[in-house]
Amino acid sequence: MRSILIFLAIVALSDCKTKMGAADANCKTEGTIVDMDGLDGCGYLIRLKDGKLLNPIEFPENFSPKKGQNIRFDYQPLHDMASVCMAESEIIQITCVEDVKANNEPVECSKISNPFAVDWMSKAIDRHNPTRIIKFQMGGKWAFAFQAEPNSTYLYDCDGVLICQSNGDQNDECHTQHLNFISKGKTIWQGEGVWD
Numbered sequence: 001m002r003s004i005l006i007f008l009a010i011v012a013l014s015d016c017k018t019k020m021g022a023a024d025a026n027c028k029t030e031g032t033i034v035d036m037d038g039l040d041g042c043g044y045l046i047r048l049k050d051g052k053l054l055n056p057i058e059f060p061e062n063f064s065p066k067k068g069q070n071i072r073f074d075y076q077p078l079h080d081m082a083s084v085c086m087a088e089s090e091i092i093q094i095t096c097v098e099d100v101k102a103n104n105e106p107v108e109c110s111k112i113s114n115p116f117a118v119d120w121m122s123k124a125i126d127r128h129n130p131t132r133i134i135k136f137q138m139g140g141k142w143a144f145a146f147q148a149e150p151n152s153t154y155l156y157d158c159d160g161v162l163i164c165q166s167n168g169d170q171n172d173e174c175h176t177q178h179l180n181f182i183s184k185g186k187t188i189w190q191g192e193g194v195w196d
Contacts, residue, residue: 027072027096034159035067041084046071046092047159049108051118055088057081063097073097087160089119109142109158115189120160125191128154136185138178145182153179 030049036042044065046054057078059065075092083091115121115133121144125133130146137143143163146154151168155178164174 027074027098029073029075030100031071031073032159033065033067033069033071034161036085036087036159036161038161039085039087042087043085045085045088046073051108051112051120051160052090053088053119053160055083055085055091056094057091058094060094060097063099070100071097072100087120087123112142112144112158113188115144118160120156124154124156124160128152130154130189131191132187133189134182134185135188136182138181143178143181144188145179145185155179 031046031054034045034047034053036045036053042055044056044059044067046056048054054075056075073094074096075094078091078093081091112118112121112135115125121133124130124146128146128148130148132147134145134147135142136145142158144156144158146156148154151166153166153168153174155163155165155174157163164178166172166174166179169175
C-alpha cells in the first residue's frame with residue numbers, strides 16, 4: 001500500500017511540474033488589443049511593442065478582448081491564410097493568452113521618432129505618399145498627421161486607426177475638431193512627396 005501511495009505522489013508531482021513548465025514556456029509575447037473595426041474586414045487586432053499588427057483568426061472562448069487591453073500571449077503564424085483587413089503583418093492562431101494589468105496608453109507612442117520602424121506607419125506612408133508626418137497630443141492621446149500633396153492631411157491615432165482626413169479646407173470637421181492641435185506638434189519625418 002505504501003509503494004502505491006509513493007507511486008501516486010511521484011505521478012502527481014511530475015504532472016504538476018510538466019504543467020508548470022508548459023505555462024512558463026507559453027504566453028511570452030506582449031501586446032495590446034486595438035480596435036480596427038473602422039477599416040473594412042478588420043476587428044480586434046494585436047499591436048506588438050514594435051508596432052507590428054497581428055490578426056488572430058479568433059480569440060479563445062474564455063477570453064473577451066477589449067480595446068486597449070494589455071495581454072501576454074503565444075501564437076502560431078498562419079501563412080496559408082488571407083485576410084480582407086490587410087492592415088496586419090500576419091494572420092495568427094492564438095495558442096495561449098492572459099490579461100496583463102492595463103496601463104493607460106503605451107509609452108511607446110510618445111517615443112515614436114522613426115515612422116518606418118512602425119508597421120502601420122510604413123504602410124500609411126506607402127498609401128498616402130506624405131511630405132511630412134507630425135506627432136502631436138490631442139485630448140491627452142498621441143496622434144499623427146500625414147500631410148500629403150496638394151493639401152491632404154490624414155490623421156491617425158497611435159494604433160493606426162484613421163481618425164479623419166482633410167483636403168485643406170480649414171473649416172472642415174477634421175480641422176475644427178482635431179487638426180487645430182497640430183501647431184504644438186513635432187515633425188518626425190520629412191520627405192519629398194510622391195514617389196513610385
